[in-house]
Structure formats: C-alpha cells, structure tokens
Amino acid sequence: MNTPLFALPGLRVLLADAGQRRSPVIRLELIRLRCQLVDVIDLVAQPEALPAALERLAPELLLVDCEQPTPDLLAQLGESLQRQPRPVLLFAQQMAPEQMRAALTAGISTLQLAGLPPQRLGALLQLALARFEHDQTLQRDLRQTQTQLAERKLVERARGILMREQGLDEEAAFQRLRQLAMDGGQTLASVAMRLIDADQLLRTR
Structure with a gap:
C-alpha cells in the first residue's frame, strides 16, 4: 500500500x-x-x-x-x-x-x-498541497537565482573598482576581494557592496 x-x-x-x-x-x-x-x-x-x-x-x-x-x-x-x-x-x-x-x-x-465529488476530496486535497509545495519551491529557486545574479553583478562592479584604482588585473582583483571577505568573515557580496558604497562616497565629494 x-x-x-x-x-x-x-x-x-x-x-x-x-x-x-x-x-x-x-x-x-x-x-x-x-x-x-x-x-x-x-x-x-x-x-x-x-x-x-x-x-x-x-x-x-x-x-x-x-x-x-x-x-x-x-x-x-x-x-x-x-x-x-x-x-x-x-x-x-x-x-x-x-x-x-x-x-x-x-x-x-x-x-x-x-x-x-466527495469521494475524490482526499485526492484533491493532496493535489492542492503538492501543487502549492511545487510552486513554493519554484519561487524559492527563482529568488535564489535572482539573488545570485545580483551578487555576481556586485562582485563584478567591485572588481572593476579595484582594477581601476589599484591597477590590478581581473584575477588579482578577484583574489583581493576574496581575501578581504575571508579576513572579515563576510561574504563576497557584502564586501563588494561596502567597496562600491565607499567608491560612490568618494566620487560625490
């Protein structure tokens, strides 16, 4: 059964x-x-x-x-x-x-x-629960993909700032970001955001 x-x-x-x-x-x-x-x-x-x-x-x-x-x-x-x-x-x-x-x-x-049809109510309840869970999983996956894409864009922007300001190539700029994240116990995205914010602040002065 x-x-x-x-x-x-x-x-x-x-x-x-x-x-x-x-x-x-x-x-x-x-x-x-x-x-x-x-x-x-x-x-x-x-x-x-x-x-x-x-x-x-x-x-x-x-x-x-x-x-x-x-x-x-x-x-x-x-x-x-x-x-x-x-x-x-x-x-x-x-x-x-x-x-x-x-x-x-x-x-x-x-x-x-x-x-x-009363005899089908149990199966229909099961179907509603299954479809709801499926839809929620799809939405979670979509949000995760969107978040990852946004974070990747932040890292790319921050890497570009390091390349411009410190004369680093792409790989060296990425490794610099990675080291900053490891040293501060933060994610790459959070370090990138701080770097972007600092760059924007300096440029508005």
Missing part, C-alpha cells in the same frame, strides 16, 4: 461557502479524512469576511466552494495569498477561461470544475 505524500489527518482546513450550500457534505468528508475544519465562512452573508478569517484562523489549506468565482473573491484571495501563501482548493460549477487565468494568477493551487 502506497503512503500518501502529504498526511491529511490533522490538516487545518477553512471552508468558504459561496452559495453552494454543500458544507455539510464537505464537513462529513473532512471528518472521514480526519482533517480539522477550523470554521465555515458564509461568503453570501459575509462577502468580505474571508481575509479576516484567514488572518485569525491561519488554516493550512483554504477550500472555496462556489458557483463561479467573482472578481471580488479572486481579488480578496490574491491579496491574502500575497501576504501569506497557502494552498487553496477551489470548487466551481463553471468558470470562463479568463476566470481560470485570474484564479491561477491569484495563487489558487487547484481548480475543480463541474461539481464536488
């Missing part, structure tokens, strides 16, 4: 019901899966309640059940997920292509169209 990649027992789930009135069915299936339903938000009666509920309850996964997502709902989700990313599983009876694009842009992990 294969062990699921993500454990569902104890998973803190917030349900946002936008008029489908299927929360009793979802609640029963979440109980069967041994998830923890932290609350049910009625988005028809309280259309603006979702952001505050997400902040207050800090669920591990948000489940939204609606006929079709409104622009206001997608805007709320986008703003909330930008502040605190989390997996979102959205059930919708129908969605136009532009709504799908808006939902994915907002940060929704998984879309399920044309109804809610």
